[in-house]
Amino acid sequence: MNRLWVWVSLAIGLAVMLVAVSPIIFRIVYPPPAMGQHALNPPPIMDSEQLETFQRQVESRTLSQLGRSLAIAAVVALIAGALLARWLVAPLRKLEEGAQAVARGQLDVQLPVEGSREMRSVSASFNQMTSQLQHQETLRRSLLADVTHELRHPVHILQGGLRAILDGVYPLSMEEIDRLLEQTQQLSHMVDDLHELALAEAQELSMHFQRTDLVKLVQQTTEAFQALTADQGVELRADTPHEPLYMQVDADRLRQALQNLVGNALRYTPSGGSIQISLSMIKPGQIGIAVSDTGIGIDPEHLAHIFDRFYRPDTSRNRQLPGAGLGLSIAQAIVQAHGGQIKAESAGSSQGSTFTIKLPVGKENEHSQAE
Ligand code: ADP
Numbered sequence: 001m002n003r004l005w006v007w008v009s010l011a012i013g014l015a016v017m018l019v020a021v022s023p024i025i026f027r028i029v030y031p032p033p034a035m036g037q038h039a040l041n042p043p044p045i046m047d048s049e050q051l052e053t054f055q056r057q058v059e060s061r062t063l064s065q066l067g068r069s070l071a072i073a074a075v076v077a078l079i080a081g082a083l084l085a086r087w088l089v090a091p092l093r094k095l096e097e098g099a100q101a102v103a104r105g106q107l108d109v110q111l112p113v114e115g116s117r118e119m120r121s122v123s124a125s126f127n128q129m130t131s132q133l134q135h136q137e138t139l140r141r142s143l144l145a146d147v148t149h150e151l152r153h154p155v156h157i158l159q160g161g162l163r164a165i166l167d168g169v170y171p172l173s174m175e176e177i178d179r180l181l182e183q184t185q186q187l188s189h190m191v192d193d194l195h196e197l198a199l200a201e202a203q204e205l206s207m208h209f210q211r212t213d214l215v216k217l218v219q220q221t222t223e224a225f226q227a228l229t230a231d232q233g234v235e236l237r238a239d240t241p242h243e244p245l246y247m248q249v250d251a252d253r254l255r256q257a258l259q260n261l262v263g264n265a266l267r268y269t270p271s272g273g274s275i276q277i278s279l280s281m282i283k284p285g286q287i288g289i290a291v292s293d294t295g296i297g298i299d300p301e302h303l304a305h306i307f308d309r310f311y312r313p314d315t316s317r318n319r320q321l322p323g324a325g326l327g328l329s330i331a332q333a334i335v336q337a338h339g340g341q342i343k344a345e346s347a348g349s350s351q352g353s354t355f356t357i358k359l360p361v362g363k364e365n366e367h368s369q370a371e
Contacts, residue, residue: 007116011084019073023065026072091119092259092292098126107134128291133324147309150190150324153201154183170371195324197309200333207337212251213244218279218289221258225266233271238264247287257331261291261355262298264327285361292354298346306344307332328355335359 005095046054101109109130161180164170178191199205209301221240229236258277265275273294282288302313312325328344335342340359346352 007084009262011080012014015080016074016076018076019069022069022072026065026068028243072154073086091115091123096251098219100129102130102133107137111250120278143309147194150210150310151187154187158183175356179312190324190326193330196324196330197333200330200337202335205333205337207253209248209250211246211248212247212254213246214287214289215243215245215281217251217255218258218277221255221262222277223258225262225360229275232266234269235274236265236266237274237276239276239280241279241281245279245281245287247361249359250334253334257287257290257334257357260327260331261357263354264355265291265293265295269293271341273352282358287359287361289356289359291356294352297351298344298353299349300346303344303346306343331355331357 003119004176014301038203053083057148091111091114098109098111107130110127111230113120113123115123158180161170170176174194189320192198196205218238218240222236225236262275262277269275275291275293276291278288278290280288283294299313302311305311307328328342338359339362340357342355342357343353345356
């Protein structure tokens, strides 16, 4: 009932009806004199002169009534039109003011959601747009602040080290050069990660999908980490199907995502612990790769933010370890570029963690598996 066209139709209908019934209303308000010289009742017997006079009277009365009716209809239509226009234009004015405010960079504008259904829908969409713009702006600012903060640290160490060498405080030794080189490597690693992440978020990550045996991919990743885990006194196992499991994926990027998860598991699992990589069909149409560890676990309050850029819980262990908090964001971006999802589970501190990549098996993939 709140649609614009209903109101417009009602208003026009009302105006037309008023025009149509105004002579009747006029008649009711000003009833004709019952008798007398102005009465229109013809005398019972009329000669031709009387008949002519009577016709002229009828014509003049009709014309004057029509004129009055038209005048009333015009006034009513004018008032109705003015009110209708005001009613229609008021929310549009607010919308215009809102749009101008957004153009000036004021992104917190919210319009009242009122009026016709169409107007409410436009206002709600406008509000959604400004909220989204505001969210993006907050993300952009926090990214800029995070990037500056993270880059500043290694740059300061480099500058300090080089200045100390120049001032003769540190000797120009191989160890010192090695320490500074490590900082440059950390910097270039972070810049590469940021570049990847920016491409992924702009959905410009170049993907090279190819038919890949996921069993082989998981086994290769396990082998690549075998020496490192053994070094750290951590057991690494892979649990994969016996048959090859073919899927259309970007093998290099998926390997990178898996390496980030296994690398983290290794980083956050103390000696004596274990890591397991499992590949399985979770349900028809969905393949899962889970990386579980018996490590330090993740508290529930951090679990929801773990995939955010630069998010690192401020734990004593994290403070000792290198890392910028980008590994999981990159893994997530890669998985999403495959149309999949990634999730983290942990029963809490010291309870270990499980990260699961879920990939949809598309039509091509079902075909590949059947081969
Ligand atoms: P980084 O490891 O460089 O800090 P990530 O994005 O890979 O960045 O991880 C973000 C945070 O998530 C880590 O700082 C760590 O606190 C937590 N985390 C990731 N993987 C694990 C894990 N397997 N066990 C416990 N905590 C983890």
